[in-house]
Amino acid sequence: MQIMTAQKSSKLAAASLKRRTAQSNLKRDKYLYLLALPGILFFLVFKYVPMWGVLIAFQDYSPYDGLLGSQWVGFTHFIAFFSSEQFPILFRNTLMISLYNLVFFFPMPILLALLLNEGRNVLFKKVIQSIVYLPHFLSWVIIAGISYLLLSQTSGIVNQVLVSFGMHKIDFLTNSHLFWWLLTGQSMWKDAGWGTIIFLASIAGVDPALYEAAKMDGAGRMRQAWHVTLPAIRSVIVILLILRLGQVLEVGFEQIYLMMNGAVSQVADVFDTYVYRNGIQNGQFSFSTAVGLFKSIVGLLLVIIANRIAKQFGEEGVY
Amino acid sequence: MTKKLLSFALLTPTILALTACGSQPASSGQQSAPTEISIMTEFSTPDAPGPDNPVLKEFEKRTNTILNINWISPNNFQDKLNAILASGQLPDLTKSNKLNNPQFQKMIQQGAFWDLTPFIKDYPNLAAYPQSVWDNTKINGKNYVIPSVRPLDGASYFAIRKDWLDALHLPIPQTMDDLYNDLFAFTHNPDGSLKPDVIGYNMRDMTSANAVPTVQDIYNASNGKWKLQNGKLIDTDLQPATRDALLWLNKAYNNGLIPKDFAVFKPTQAEDLAKSNKVGMSQDTVEGIWRSTDGASKIDPKADFLPLVSLTGPNGVFAPRTPGYNAVYAIPKTVPLDKLKKILSLMDYGASDEGFTLACFGLQGPDYTVGSDGFKIVTDQAVKDNISQSSFGKIFERYDKYLWAYHTGMPKTVFDRNKTIVDAREKVSIPDPTDGLYSDTYTKQGSEYDKQISDMKIQVIMGKATMNDWDNLVKKLQADPQYMKIADELNQAYQQRAGK
Amino acid sequence: MKESIGDRSIAVAIVVILIAIGLLTFFPLYYVFVVSFTDPTEYLQKQGFILFPLKWSLASYRYLLSxxxxxxxxxxxxxxxxxxxxxxxxxxxxxxxxxxxxxxxxxxxxxxxxxxxxxxxxxxxxxxxxxxxxxxxxxxxxxxxxxxxxxxxxxxxxxxxxxxxxxxxxxxxxxxxxxxxxxxxxxxxxxxxxxxxxxxxxxxxxxxxxxxxxxxxxxxxxxxxxxxxxxxxxxxxxxxxxxxxxxxxxxxxxxxxxxxxxxxxxxxxxxxxxxxxxxxxxxxxxxxx
CATH class of the missing domain: 1.10.3720.10 (MetI-like)
Structure with missing residues (x-):
């Protein structure tokens, strides 16, 4: 409602008045601007000042020559990247890992939040919550270490248990068919529990009267969850989904880098690992920046599209 | 009190040594203000030495310097080096772990670092480094860098369980067929004297650039990817011998001589297996393998990994020779001439017997004692202070042929055996002909090709790809002009250096 | 208010699922904990197949905290x-x-x-x-x-x-x-x-x-x-x-x-x-x- 009135009034304002309105607004809301100031300054200094770095994507950047002294090469790095035979493989892997994440990981916190919300016993709920939040605090380095500890064929405890049950060992870590599942599983273990926090918070904000009303109408627990809880957290889901879509090409670098090996690299190599090898390890700053820029632009487009769609479905969107 | 006396006693000869070095601190005898020197280096001790480390203080005192050392963990060294190079504000002594780092190369070409060629001869301990090491670290015929010198022999190579060979009455292997039979015997021994879950070979030598460096090298009789043949460098990855090496490994894999998930192994994991008495053959430097022997002997007191001198493949005898250095130090042009000389004399002192002992072992008394066998015994204090070849020993180096024969805790018999192994290797070991050669294409694209080739090797060994896939990859590479350019560039660089 | 049988069984199912999730999440953490208290030699000997160490060892902790x-x-x-x-x-x-x-x-x-x-x-x-x-x-x-x-x-x-x-x-x-x-x-x-x-x-x-x-x-x-x-x-x-x-x-x-x-x-x-x-x-x- 508010937004609509604001939009309407701003449309109505005559162009000649616009400047004055701006000035008077600034004056009227000066404390509001003061509140925002530290944040705005932060974005200017730490996010916009370093953005000149994006320019080196169009250069043959040499640190010794600096930004001004380096040679401009236009789109050379982009063309080299798109025409490399790695590109389709990287693109497929990045997209598929993201897709696995979106389809299998993204709904997990929502489901878990709904389950936790239905749990009756407060202590039981608390214990489960405490356990499932915990892995979030572990870094990928640690999680990779644990994964090797559990899943390796030589000494992994999971395989030893399988063998003791008379089954065959499974090559979890070196099977290219299992790799995307492995990554998704790790993400679930680490973050599915933690992700529930934001949903639980918005579920807690639901008016209890709504549940009462649903009960009056004879709705069971499933129907209550479906008709009351889910709609209440819909806008949070949509916002998270939009932001997630913008990150489609951002698959967790550290995770993949730590889990990658020669037997699975055909399905594991993604833009970020490629950039790391070429940019950071080989010092090809310009080339890797170009790849990063390509990723950013795709991400920006995706967010804009997703935001459009969300708005068409009556959601507020991100901006 | 004793500590003070001791350091005083050590100090006197140091001043003498310094003045005798010909580096002439401007006014002889007069105590000038200490020179401040910033150093960027790496460490692989558990912790980095702190700013009040006794060895650091002692170095400062003995050389009249103030050392600001920036210790970087090897895990992050590349990132940090690139950031420092990019910032343009270089420490007075900058370490690069690769001579071939493209940024580093570029900056040398642009004249960012001192040409040290005219100075080296004034510093006797540095000049005493093997000539081949100085030659191999030349760029455009000039020495811009001080190499972190290392022994030429005693490099990482196969080491086999001698006690198991003896138990099965097998001789020391000479060829790859012998080796295969030995490993097979270890894992399938009929009399059951060994445990059933033994692994033949733990693949400890696997790197990201090449999954099977040692076996490939033995088959090609070449130290590394490039082999010198009739005055030309050829790419062993494209040779049939490498194909044979893969067949050998694939057979070994299928028969359970190699761990099923070797592809995910980190060298420490492979080593852990060796330490747990489960591995018939591992791979390490002549001294480094002692860690595995030591670990396994806690479970089986007879455990003994014997470093092999050499093995004979279809192309002849092979044992590897190291390049003689593992990293390089450069001094930026922003350092004035006086200070440059000061830095060089500091490094020269570090390359002296006395300086190198101080760097690696600290001070006699608090940090080490000398045992009856002549070995230095490191105290807990030294371990706590991170005094080690892996900390200060990464800055200050002296050439010592047998450096890779000795390991802390090793009995004298093993050390003596290791010395004979080093001597025997010296006669047959083969150097990498591309040491110090620069190929622009390789530096930029090489790691991608390496990865592609290495991944295929892993898949072929594991049976996830066929020999046919391998042949196709070789054909594809031969038809790839960019890939073939690497060979051309390296050959050009080689001819250029040979011509000089 | 009385609950229907459907709701009851759902409630039970939810508890079971939550327990399963909790155990799955907890086991790796437990295992890390156990391994950290295992004697290094015992770990090497058993090749990691340890659900409960024979002998609790503080060796690793002692080293780290030193x-x-x-x-x-x-x-x-x-x-x-x-x-x-x-x-x-x-x-x-x-x-x-x-x-x-x-x-x-x-x-x-x-x-x-x-x-x-x-x-x-x-x-x-x-x-x-x-x-x-x-x-x-x-x-x-x-x-x-x-x-x-x-x-x-x-x-x-x-x-x-x-x-x-x-x-x-x-x-x-x-x-x-x-x-x-x-x-x-x-x-x-x-x-x-x-x-x-x-x-x-x-x-x-x-x-x-x-x-x-x-x-x-x-x-x-x-x-x-x-x-x-x-x-x-x-x-x-x-x-x-x-x-x-x-x-x-x-x-x-x-x-x-x-x-x-x-x-x-x-x-x-x-x-x-x-x-x-x-x-x-x-x-x-x-x-x-």
Whole structure:
């Protein structure tokens, strides 16, 4: 409602008045601007000042020559990247890992939040919550270490248990068919529990009267969850989904880098690992920046599209 | 009190040594203000030495310097080096772990670092480094860098369980067929004297650039990817011998001589297996393998990994020779001439017997004692202070042929055996002909090709790809002009250096 | 009210599923714990097949705690989390609140500008140069100031403020409160659940500070915990001095896991407190709704 009135009034304002309105607004809301100031300054200094770095994507950047002294090469790095035979493989892997994440990981916190919300016993709920939040605090380095500890064929405890049950060992870590599942599983273990926090918070904000009303109408627990809880957290889901879509090409670098090996690299190599090898390890700053820029632009487009769609479905969107 | 006396006693000869070095601190005898020197280096001790480390203080005192050392963990060294190079504000002594780092190369070409060629001869301990090491670290015929010198022999190579060979009455292997039979015997021994879950070979030598460096090298009789043949460098990855090496490994894999998930192994994991008495053959430097022997002997007191001198493949005898250095130090042009000389004399002192002992072992008394066998015994204090070849020993180096024969805790018999192994290797070991050669294409694209080739090797060994896939990859590479350019560039660089 | 049989069985199913999830999540943690207390030789002998150690050993812990670096690094990480989190919360909520008010002129432009920063990543060299020019290299604040807030959190928090009705604000305004007063006296207390949640997010991010420390901190005495952990858990012999292996201490699996446990203990200590606080916040939030 508010937004609509604001939009309407701003449309109505005559162009000649616009400047004055701006000035008077600034004056009227000066404390509001003061509140925002530290944040705005932060974005200017730490996010916009370093953005000149994006320019080196169009250069043959040499640190010794600096930004001004380096040679401009236009789109050379982009063309080299798109025409490399790695590109389709990287693109497929990045997209598929993201897709696995979106389809299998993204709904997990929502489901878990709904389950936790239905749990009756407060202590039981608390214990489960405490356990499932915990892995979030572990870094990928640690999680990779644990994964090797559990899943390796030589000494992994999971395989030893399988063998003791008379089954065959499974090559979890070196099977290219299992790799995307492995990554998704790790993400679930680490973050599915933690992700529930934001949903639980918005579920807690639901008016209890709504549940009462649903009960009056004879709705069971499933129907209550479906008709009351889910709609209440819909806008949070949509916002998270939009932001997630913008990150489609951002698959967790550290995770993949730590889990990658020669037997699975055909399905594991993604833009970020490629950039790391070429940019950071080989010092090809310009080339890797170009790849990063390509990723950013795709991400920006995706967010804009997703935001459009969300708005068409009556959601507020991100901006 | 004793500590003070001791350091005083050590100090006197140091001043003498310094003045005798010909580096002439401007006014002889007069105590000038200490020179401040910033150093960027790496460490692989558990912790980095702190700013009040006794060895650091002692170095400062003995050389009249103030050392600001920036210790970087090897895990992050590349990132940090690139950031420092990019910032343009270089420490007075900058370490690069690769001579071939493209940024580093570029900056040398642009004249960012001192040409040290005219100075080296004034510093006797540095000049005493093997000539081949100085030659191999030349760029455009000039020495811009001080190499972190290392022994030429005693490099990482196969080491086999001698006690198991003896138990099965097998001789020391000479060829790859012998080796295969030995490993097979270890894992399938009929009399059951060994445990059933033994692994033949733990693949400890696997790197990201090449999954099977040692076996490939033995088959090609070449130290590394490039082999010198009739005055030309050829790419062993494209040779049939490498194909044979893969067949050998694939057979070994299928028969359970190699761990099923070797592809995910980190060298420490492979080593852990060796330490747990489960591995018939591992791979390490002549001294480094002692860690595995030591670990396994806690479970089986007879455990003994014997470093092999050499093995004979279809192309002849092979044992590897190291390049003689593992990293390089450069001094930026922003350092004035006086200070440059000061830095060089500091490094020269570090390359002296006395300086190198101080760097690696600290001070006699608090940090080490000398045992009856002549070995230095490191105290807990030294371990706590991170005094080690892996900390200060990464800055200050002296050439010592047998450096890779000795390991802390090793009995004298093993050390003596290791010395004979080093001597025997010296006669047959083969150097990498591309040491110090620069190929622009390789530096930029090489790691991608390496990865592609290495991944295929892993898949072929594991049976996830066929020999046919391998042949196709070789054909594809031969038809790839960019890939073939690497060979051309390296050959050009080689001819250029040979011509000089 | 009586429950239907369907609801009953659903309730049972939910409990079973939750227990299963809890066990699945818990087992790896338990295993890490057990391995860390196993004698290194026993671990090697059994090749990791240990559900309960024969003999509890403190060897790994004794070794770890004997190095001063470990405690040092823990205090650095704790400093980051304790000092950084409130700062981040104030800056993020200030900006997010302002942006949630429709009368804020220019908010759309600002939002889009913030969104852009979430997508364009200039790599690590330009930020490094910036931090250097600000004179923050080797300064612990370099691990806080450049990551004080992020577009992601500003936008998320804004949507929380959006849900607070404007009438409250108008009433306060009539009472003579200015925007800053409203923000601190009304808005922040009302959004405690959000603050608790974001406080946790920030605290975790600070606790896990890693790559910026690689770049900005030269002095190992100032390393945060994660950097130290990475050094212990990841193989350094691959990238390091390949041949020079003399007395490189390769931490065994048990030592690594002990490091993991120690790194997690501080979290476990503040965990109940945070969770209580967080639960309180959620309750307040529901009252508000």
């Amino acid at each position: 190095t001063s670096t470990f405690l040092n690094a823990t205090s650095v990480s704790a400093f980051l989390a304790i000092v950084g989190t409130p700062l981040s919360l104030i800056i993020t909520s200030g900006l997010a609140y302002s942006l949630s008010r429709t009368r804020f002129w220019g908010r759309r432009v600002l939002l889009i500008l913030i969104l852009i920063t979430m997508l364009f990543n200039p790599g690590f060299i330009p930020p490094y140069l910036l931090v250097r020019d600000l004179g923050l290299i080797n300064n612990i604040w370099s691990l806080i100031i450049p990551v004080l807030t992020s577009g992601w959190y500003v936008i998320l928090m804004r949507s929380f403020f959006d849900s607070i009705p404007a009438e409250l604000e108008e009433a306060a305004m009539i009472d003579g409160c200015n925007d800053i007063g409203i923000f601190f006296r009304i808005m922040l207390p009302l959004s405690l659940p959000a603050l608790a949640a974001f406080g946790l997010f920030y605290a975790v991010a600070y606790w896990n500070t890693f790559f910026s420390a690689v770049l900005y901190i030269n002095n190992p005495q100032q390393w945060p915990l994660q950097l130290l952990l990475q050094n212990m858990l990841i193989d350094s012999s691959t990238s390091g001095d390949a041949g020079m292996t003399s007395d490189v201490q390769i931490p065994s699996q048990t030592l690594k896991m002990a490091a993991v446990v120690i790194a997690t203990v501080p979290i476990l200590c503040v965990y109940p407190f945070l969770q209580k606080h967080f639960a309180k916040g959620v309750m307040l939030g529901s009252v508000k709704g």
